Amino acid sequence: MRFNPSVCIAFVAIVTASCNNKPSTKDSGVPERTVFFDKSGMDTTVNPGDDFYRYANGKWYKETKIPASQSSWGTFNILADDNIKNLHGILDSLKTLSPAEGSKEQKIGDFYASGLDTVTIDKKGYDPIKPELAKIAAINDAQQLINFCADAYKEGSGYLFGFGVGPDDKNSNKNLAYFNQTGLGLPNREYYTKTDSASVKIRAAYGKYIAKLFILTGVDQAAAAKNAADIIKLETAIALSHSTPNELRDPVKNYHKFAVSDLQKKSGMDLNAIFSRMGFKTDTILVGQPKYFITLNTLLKSQPVALWKKQLTFMSLNSSANYLSQPFQDARFDFYGKVLNGQKVQKERWKRMTQIVDNDLGELLGQLYVDKYFTSDAKKRMLDLVNNLQTAYKDRIEKLDWMSPETKKKAIDKLNAFTKKIGYPDKWKSYDDVEIRRDTYFDNALSVSKHDYSELLKRINKPVDKMEWGMTPPTVNAYYNPSFNEIVFPAGILQFPFFDKNADDAINYGAIGAGIGHEMTHGFDDQGAQYDKNGNLKEWWTPQDAARFKTKTAAIGKQYDDYVVLKDLHVNGSLTMGENIADNGGIAIAYQAFKNTAQGKSDKKIDGLTPDQRFFLSFAQLWRSKQSDESTRMRISADPHSPDIYRVNGTLSNTEAWYKAFNIKPGDKMYKPETERIKIW
Structure with a gap:
C-alpha cells in the first residue's frame, strides 16, 4: 500500500509503539479508571490567557525529565511506553507455548526470540x-x-x-x-x-x-x-x-x-x-x-x-x-539516536524488538492485541463520537460565510463519503510466505522485506483495495488518507487519556474528539481539499471559493511562522500548514459536537471546573511534552506538525469559546482581537 507522508496525514509524528495506560481490558483485572483529569500537573500561578499550555501542564513540565532512552517525553510517549509493556506481555507469554509451525503465534514469537538472541547475532558480526x-x-x-x-x-x-x-x-x-x-x-x-x-x-x-x-x-x-x-x-x-x-x-x-x-x-x-x-x-x-x-x-x-x-x-x-552485531547497532545509534535526536542511551533490547515485531508483523501481533485489549463497547462508543463530529462538521460547513452553496454541497458530499475505520481491519493481512526461525534474526527480517515487496508487485495496475490499513492496530496515532477519503483510528489510540468509555464527555470530546475533528479536517486542509469525495486529485471548488480559502490558509501560515522555538528558530508555517489547519478545525468541530451533549449544555462543575474548562484542559493536557533540543531542530526541519506548545496555544488563540471559558481579556499575551482570530472550518 502506498503510505506516503505527503498524502497520508497522521495525528502526530509517528510514535513507533502503541498505547495503553492502566487499561480496563477484557481480562487484565485492572480496575476501571475513575479519575480522568490531572489537576496536579497544572501550574495555576500562570495566567491562562498568557500561556495556556503552561497553565495546563506547567507543574508537570517543571518536574519531568526526559528519560535517557528517549528524545522526548509526554502523553504520546508515555502511552507508547506503557503499551510496549502490554505487547511485550503478549510476546513473552508465547515462550511457554509450542505453537504450530506457520501459525501467527510461531511467527511473532520466534521473530521476537531471534531478535533477543544477541549471542548469535553478535557471533555473526556482519556475515549476513x-x-x-x-x-x-x-x-x-x-x-x-x-x-x-x-x-x-x-x-x-x-x-x-x-x-x-x-x-x-x-x-x-x-x-x-x-x-x-x-x-x-x-x-x-x-x-x-x-x-x-x-x-x-x-x-x-x-x-x-x-x-x-x-x-x-x-x-x-x-x-x-x-x-x-x-x-x-x-x-x-x-x-x-x-x-x-x-x-x-x-x-x-x-x-x-x-x-x-x-x-x-x-x-x-x-x-x-x-x-x-x-x-x-x-x-x-x-x-x-x-x-x-x-x-x-x-x-x-x-x-x-x-x-x-x-x-x-x-x-x-x-x-x-x-x-547486525552490537558494534554496528551502537554506531548507528550514536549518530541517529544521539546526534540527530538527543537520546542518551538506547532503549532496552526487548522494547526495540517489540516495536520491530509490531512494525514488521503488525497484523499478526495486532490480532492477539485486540483480542486482549480492545472491546466492542469501546468501538461502539468511538463510532458514536465520530458520527456526532461528522454531524457537527456538516452544520459548520452549511453556516460558513465565505463559501458558496455550490462548493458547500460538494464539501458535504465529501464529508458524508468518509470511510470510518476504527480499531482494526475487517480483513487481516496474510504472511503465509514469511519464513521465521528462532536463530536467524537477519534472515527473518529479510523474509518480511521480501514479502512486503512481493505484495507491492501484486498490486501494480490492479484495483485498489480500500479496506487496507496504513497503521498497525496497536499504534498510538490516527490518520486521514485523501486517496481513500478515510479516517482511521487504530485500537492503540483509543485509550486514556485520548479516550475512555467511562469518562465524561468533556474529557473525551476535548481529547479524542479533537483528534477525530483533526483527521476530518485533513480532508479539507490545503492538501486534502485538492482531492474529491472519491479520493481523486481534482478541482472541485469554484475559483472564487478557492481564492478565499487560499487567503485564509496564508493567514494561518503567517501566524505560525511568527512562533519562535530555541531562540531564533521559527516554526515553519508552510511545512506545518496542513496540521495547523487540522488542529484549528479539529478543536472547533469537537467543541460544537460537545455542546450538543447533555454535559456540554450544563454548567455542572467537576473538580471545581466547568464543562467547557474541562474540555479545553483535556485538549491541552493531551499535548504535554518535553523534547531534546536536537529532536526539536530535526522536527522543525522535517516534521509537518508544529511543536506541541503551539498546537495548544496557537489553536486556542483562534477559538472564541476558550476566551469565554477562561475570561481571556485584552492585555493577556495570547489575546487576539476577534477580527484577527483565524477561522476556516
Whole structure:
C-alpha cells in the first residue's frame, strides 16, 4: 500500500509503539479508571490567557525529565511506553507455548526470540550482508551498478530508485507503480546545504558515522575517512536535486504520470530493462520528483563507478546496521539516536524488538492485541463520537460565510463519503510466505522485506483495495488518507487519556474528539481539499471559493511562522500548514459536537471546573511534552506538525469559546482581537 507522508496525514509524528495506560481490558483485572483529569500537573500561578499550555501542564513540565532512552517525553510517549509493556506481555507469554509451525503465534514469537538472541547475532558480526557487499565489490561499470540496484529489490533491499505502489492520485481506484526521490542518509536536502553551526556539526558527525561503518568491516581509518568525505560530497549532489519538505506537500507539483517510453527518452535510462529486473512490467508510472531521476542518471554517468560502489556499500551497511552485531547497532545509534535526536542511551533490547515485531508483523501481533485489549463497547462508543463530529462538521460547513452553496454541497458530499475505520481491519493481512526461525534474526527480517515487496508487485495496475490499513492496530496515532477519503483510528489510540468509555464527555470530546475533528479536517486542509469525495486529485471548488480559502490558509501560515522555538528558530508555517489547519478545525468541530451533549449544555462543575474548562484542559493536557533540543531542530526541519506548545496555544488563540471559558481579556499575551482570530472550518 502506498503510505506516503505527503498524502497520508497522521495525528502526530509517528510514535513507533502503541498505547495503553492502566487499561480496563477484557481480562487484565485492572480496575476501571475513575479519575480522568490531572489537576496536579497544572501550574495555576500562570495566567491562562498568557500561556495556556503552561497553565495546563506547567507543574508537570517543571518536574519531568526526559528519560535517557528517549528524545522526548509526554502523553504520546508515555502511552507508547506503557503499551510496549502490554505487547511485550503478549510476546513473552508465547515462550511457554509450542505453537504450530506457520501459525501467527510461531511467527511473532520466534521473530521476537531471534531478535533477543544477541549471542548469535553478535557471533555473526556482519556475515549476513557479506553476500550483498560481495556483489557490490564485483561491479565494474555503470550498467552493472544499475542492474545491482534493480535486482536488490527482489532480495529485500533496493537502492536509489525510491519505488512503491499505490493509488493513482487522479484515478484512485487503480494502483500504479510510483517512484520518489531517495538516496540520502540525512533527513532532507537542508542538512546538506545549511551552513549554521548546528548543521555543520551534524554533517561532521555523519562523516564519522559513515567512516565507523567502514572501519567495522576492516577498512583502515584513513581510507574510511576518505570514503566518508567522498560519500557526503556525492549525497550533497543528490540532495540538490531533491524537493524540499515544503515542496513535497504540494500534491499537484508531485504528480507526474508518464508513459514508460516517454520517460525513457526524458531520463536517458532503460526503464523497461530496470523494471524487468525488479520483477514487473508496465507501460505507465507515476514519478513524484522527475528532477531527481534526471540528476541520478547524470551522476551515474559522470561519477566514477568506484565512488558509487562506496555509496552502495554504505547504504547497505546503514540500512542493515540494526540487524547486525552490537558494534554496528551502537554506531548507528550514536549518530541517529544521539546526534540527530538527543537520546542518551538506547532503549532496552526487548522494547526495540517489540516495536520491530509490531512494525514488521503488525497484523499478526495486532490480532492477539485486540483480542486482549480492545472491546466492542469501546468501538461502539468511538463510532458514536465520530458520527456526532461528522454531524457537527456538516452544520459548520452549511453556516460558513465565505463559501458558496455550490462548493458547500460538494464539501458535504465529501464529508458524508468518509470511510470510518476504527480499531482494526475487517480483513487481516496474510504472511503465509514469511519464513521465521528462532536463530536467524537477519534472515527473518529479510523474509518480511521480501514479502512486503512481493505484495507491492501484486498490486501494480490492479484495483485498489480500500479496506487496507496504513497503521498497525496497536499504534498510538490516527490518520486521514485523501486517496481513500478515510479516517482511521487504530485500537492503540483509543485509550486514556485520548479516550475512555467511562469518562465524561468533556474529557473525551476535548481529547479524542479533537483528534477525530483533526483527521476530518485533513480532508479539507490545503492538501486534502485538492482531492474529491472519491479520493481523486481534482478541482472541485469554484475559483472564487478557492481564492478565499487560499487567503485564509496564508493567514494561518503567517501566524505560525511568527512562533519562535530555541531562540531564533521559527516554526515553519508552510511545512506545518496542513496540521495547523487540522488542529484549528479539529478543536472547533469537537467543541460544537460537545455542546450538543447533555454535559456540554450544563454548567455542572467537576473538580471545581466547568464543562467547557474541562474540555479545553483535556485538549491541552493531551499535548504535554518535553523534547531534546536536537529532536526539536530535526522536527522543525522535517516534521509537518508544529511543536506541541503551539498546537495548544496557537489553536486556542483562534477559538472564541476558550476566551469565554477562561475570561481571556485584552492585555493577556495570547489575546487576539476577534477580527484577527483565524477561522476556516
